[in-house]
Amino acid sequence: MEKIGIYCRVSSKSQEDDGTSIDYQLKKGNEISKKLGMNPIIYNEGGKSSWDSNINTRIELVRLLNNVESKKIKSVWVWNMDRMGRNSQSWYSILKILVGYRVNLYVGDSLKPYNFSNPTDRLVTNILSLITTYDNELRRIRMIFGKMETLKRGRTFIGGTIPFGYDVDESKNLIPNSESRMIGKMFQMYEDGKSTTDIQVMLNQSSHFPRRSKKGWNLG
Structure with a gap:
């Protein structure tokens, strides 16, 4: 049975919430492969931005392209064209391989592929x-200007993850919380000549966790 590569990726929490989550992409990709009578090979990138022109930062995309070049797969499915690349430079690097190996690219619900021959x-x-690419760049510019306007109006929280040591009040401003004393301690340790590793050990021995992880603090 012919194989088809199912490439899935999201770049933000909002995409998880607006109906284009990884689970949804996997579901649609498997449905399409079944209708086509092909064996799906999953390339799940998870949450990874595609703005970087260096495609080597996306491990699953590299694996997919390697399998194209080794002729293990001749067909690829993505939910949307921008799942593969939003940056013009990265997209043309990908397209060069797809065209060179005459890959059939299926997009969304369509059973008719783009035939690069x-x-x-x-x-x-x-x-x-x-x-x-143009639409995504405009959206990115609007987002940046929106955050700048928010700061100009005096609001110190412009969205995203709330920084360690702070809460957000009803006016969308950052206010120090009980964790803030740890920030003062970190600065004091640094001023006293302690290394970042010393600070990491101190934080990991405390009862405080990073905002995005319960596995402890890292240096990066």
Whole structure:
């Protein structure tokens, strides 16, 4: 049975919430592969941004492209074109391989692939990729300006993860909490000549955890 690579990726929590979660992408990819009568090979990138032009930071994408080059798979499915790349430079690196090995690219619910041996499909894919990149760059610019306006209005919390040592009040401003004394202790240790490793050990021995992990503090 012919194999098809199912590539899944999200880059933000909002994408997990708006109907394009990893689970949803896996479900749709498996449905498409079943309809096509192909054996799905899963490449689950999890939460990983695609803004970086260096595609080597995305391990599963690299594995997929390696399998294309070794001719283990000739078909690939993604929920949306921007799952593979939002950055023009990275997308053309990916496209070069897909075109070179004449991969059939299935997108979304469509059972009709983009055939890269067909010049019309190559043109359409390039146009769609440019539109997607343009739209994402505009969205990113709007987000940056939105955060700048929030700061200008005097609000110190502009979204995302609340920093360690702070809470957010009703006016969306950051206010120190009981953890803030640990921040003072960290600065004092650094001023006293302690290393970052010493500070890490101190934090791991405390009852406080990082915002995004319960596995302890790291140096990076």
